[in-house]
Amino acid sequence: MRIGVLGAGQLGRMLALAGYPLAKTFTFYDMSGNPSAGVGEVIIDKEGSNLDEFLARVDVVTYEFEHLPVAIAERIAESKPVHPVPRALQVCQNREAEKTLFGNLGIPTPQWRMADSADALRQAAERLGCPVVAKSNTEGYDGKGQAVLRSPEDAEQAWNAIGHDRLMVEKFVEFTREVSIIAVRGTDGDVAFYPIAENVHHEGILRYSIAPAPSLSRELEEKADGYIRALLNELDYVGVLALELFETADGLVANEMAPRVHNSGHWTMEGAMTSQFENHIRAVAGHPLGNTAARGLSCMVNIIGEHGEINRILELPYAHLHLYAKEERPGRKLGHVNVLADSYEELKWRVRNVAQFLPGSPELDCSLTRSAV
Amino acid sequence: MRIGVLGAGQLGRMLALAGYPLAKTFTFYDMSGNPSAGVGEVIIDKEGSNLDEFLARVDVVTYEFEHLPVAIAERIAESKPVHPVPRALQVCQNREAEKTLFGNLGIPTPQWRMADSADALRQAAERLGCPVVAKSNTEGYDGKGQAVLRSPEDAEQAWNAIGHDRLMVEKFVEFTREVSIIAVRGTDGDVAFYPIAENVHHEGILRYSIAPAPSLSRELEEKADGYIRALLNELDYVGVLALELFETADGLVANEMAPRVHNSGHWTMEGAMTSQFENHIRAVAGHPLGNTAARGLSCMVNIIGEHGEINRILELPYAHLHLYAKEERPGRKLGHVNVLADSYEELKWRVRNVAQFLPGSPELDCSLTRSAV
Numbered sequence: 001m002r003i004g005v006l007g008a009g010q011l012g013r014m015l016a017l018a019g020y021p022l023a024k025t026f027t028f029y030d031m032s033g034n035p036s037a038g039v040g041e042v043i044i045d046k047e048g049s050n051l052d053e054f055l056a057r058v059d060v061v062t063y064e065f066e067h068l069p070v071a072i073a074e075r076i077a078e079s080k081p082v083h084p085v086p087r088a089l090q091v092c093q094n095r096e097a098e099k100t101l102f103g104n105l106g107i108p109t110p111q112w113r114m115a116d117s118a119d120a121l122r123q124a125a126e127r128l129g130c131p132v133v134a135k136s137n138t139e140g141y142d143g144k145g146q147a148v149l150r151s152p153e154d155a156e157q158a159w160n161a162i163g164h165d166r167l168m169v170e171k172f173v174e175f176t177r178e179v180s181i182i183a184v185r186g187t188d189g190d191v192a193f194y195p196i197a198e199n200v201h202h203e204g205i206l207r208y209s210i211a212p213a214p215s216l217s218r219e220l221e222e223k224a225d226g227y228i229r230a231l232l233n234e235l236d237y238v239g240v241l242a243l244e245l246f247e248t249a250d251g252l253v254a255n256e257m258a259p260r261v262h263n264s265g266h267w268t269m270e271g272a273m274t275s276q277f278e279n280h281i282r283a284v285a286g287h288p289l290g291n292t293a294a295r296g297l298s299c300m301v302n303i304i305g306e307h308g309e310i311n312r313i314l315e316l317p318y319a320h321l322h323l324y325a326k327e328e329r330p331g332r333k334l335g336h337v338n339v340l341a342d343s344y345e346e347l348k349w350r351v352r353n354v355a356q357f358l359p360g361s362p363e364l365d366c367s368l369t370r371s372a373v
Numbered sequence: 374m375r376i377g378v379l380g381a382g383q384l385g386r387m388l389a390l391a392g393y394p395l396a397k398t399f400t401f402y403d404m405s406g407n408p409s410a411g412v413g414e415v416i417i418d419k420e421g422s423n424l425d426e427f428l429a430r431v432d433v434v435t436y437e438f439e440h441l442p443v444a445i446a447e448r449i450a451e452s453k454p455v456h457p458v459p460r461a462l463q464v465c466q467n468r469e470a471e472k473t474l475f476g477n478l479g480i481p482t483p484q485w486r487m488a489d490s491a492d493a494l495r496q497a498a499e500r501l502g503c504p505v506v507a508k509s510n511t512e513g514y515d516g517k518g519q520a521v522l523r524s525p526e527d528a529e530q531a532w533n534a535i536g537h538d539r540l541m542v543e544k545f546v547e548f549t550r551e552v553s554i555i556a557v558r559g560t561d562g563d564v565a566f567y568p569i570a571e572n573v574h575h576e577g578i579l580r581y582s583i584a585p586a587p588s589l590s591r592e593l594e595e596k597a598d599g600y601i602r603a604l605l606n607e608l609d610y611v612g613v614l615a616l617e618l619f620e621t622a623d624g625l626v627a628n629e630m631a632p633r634v635h636n637s638g639h640w641t642m643e644g645a646m647t648s649q650f651e652n653h654i655r656a657v658a659g660h661p662l663g664n665t666a667a668r669g670l671s672c673m674v675n676i677i678g679e680h681g682e683i684n685r686i687l688e689l690p691y692a693h694l695h696l697y698a699k700e701e702r703p704g705r706k707l708g709h710v711n712v713l714a715d716s717y718e719e720l721k722w723r724v725r726n727v728a729q730f731l732p733g734s735p736e737l738d739c740s741l742t743r744s745a746v
Binding site: 025039288321325 | 389390393394395396398410412413647652655659661663664666668680683684688689690693694695696697698708713
């Protein structure tokens, strides 16, 4: 089976590396002019005029990022199966649609309002109670197009700074940690859940994912399973879906979802029986889903901006290196290291050993370091 | 780093899939006209006239099979590093050289003699005591160019059947099982050993490898480590080396070696901390070696001739599928399934579950099935 991937970055690369052992071949469709996948055939098409050439080479289409024109996905869907369904793209590109869907499915979210003017933003901030965060309703990701309002007085400045004509305004959530759940749904409707991961961000970029998340109650795990199952079924979704959540004193609160394999699931490459990449390919290709159980305890450490001392990391007997073959650039994801251990205490120390060879890695500040395990 | 691979079959494919995460790229040099690697760039050159084109595209060269002209490896070594060293090829292409090297290093072998005529073959059979096996000294592999002599009277017929002008004659070894050890040596001389695997052949083709080999004494494991270490050091070898051995009442007896990643090491993909493929790439590229420890118990099941019921295998939560994207043909290696378990008893049953979906799979006849574990 010939699989077409919209986008040609590291996620597409890892999808291909997981798909070759299932006898799939890969063609990437790149609209950025700067593909990095480095495996399989790449069609570069910045103007979107060579879509037919791409389609002639593939049997089924999936994507590695959600910020692509929905019209393209819909046009593809007229001639080839597209998984996940284009509606998932639509929802993920529009915060109002996403939060509305969450609400309709009973998935808790922060309180939110929409604002179409600086004045409406001020009113929203007053009603919700500051601090609030204002986000462009569309076209925003990786923390771009956002502003925090400490007081309703900040509305004018925030409105101008963001420079969009429609904002979502969310009440701040007091959370103890950020977690994410990744699940996969097959063409037959079968669903499998990975253990929840605890995520550590630094300057808006994911730095660490620990899985299974330490000390997570069975009750919360089941809640999260229920939330993501509801999304998968509602969207008649095929493939891997990621849902980011905050853990709060009142339970889980959904932040956002990503209709693709996700950085917080990279630990599954050595840390689960079947990786998220293989499971996405299995789903898209119509195969049975693979076992999502964890193999021991894992922490994924992102390599950001600089490669650091790669050979020192390769010396560590518990570390698995995954490079994306990209040039160094500040803030750029260049690879990740999966660290394995049999206990969380061991995991914590091993992660610190890895991080010392990665310049600019923040301290591991997570539930493991904030309390005795 | 750009790695060149002589040969473009499934071993090269799996080397590449293990090497991309280390940011290596791959170019294959195929002299068969029928490459199957399916990843990376392939230069097809049946006449051997485009070697320079290949060399211009690579920084270092390795190989995936040992039956290639030594002259080509030597010619390459004049301009690029070649790992393993071409002398390893030379030794593996000549049974007399191989067994002589084993003997020089104190590695036990079956008793053997050379024969240059039907008459000499008869004499060798008489001296060694039948049964013996006669094998062409060069150009023989996968059980081709061999004949068994039950009595010295069979010499004339065997000589004619093999049709070579120089044969190695080996006394039959009474063995309890076949095992293999795989080790890797880095550019700095560092050596790492995988646990020994027990191998089950059927009609001359490897069908199952169980690792770590059940009930193997620590003493024999250390012997095998010593044998392969001696070979690695004597050859100043860089990369993965496999050594096939018979376990007998008197200890281990060496059969033959392969200067490459080996089918009996495919279990390492999910069954060891670092796969043989990654470790070969690490060695060839001058990186530190990876951890060779087992992750639980594994059995590799080869997919031979027909793919069988792939979707049924994908349903099994303990099975990992690796396909080579090759067309079905009797006796052809099409892929393998790595089965994981926590106990040998569990492993045995799981392997049988997998084998039922692979037509023509022989019964699992090994130390696990011949005795209670």
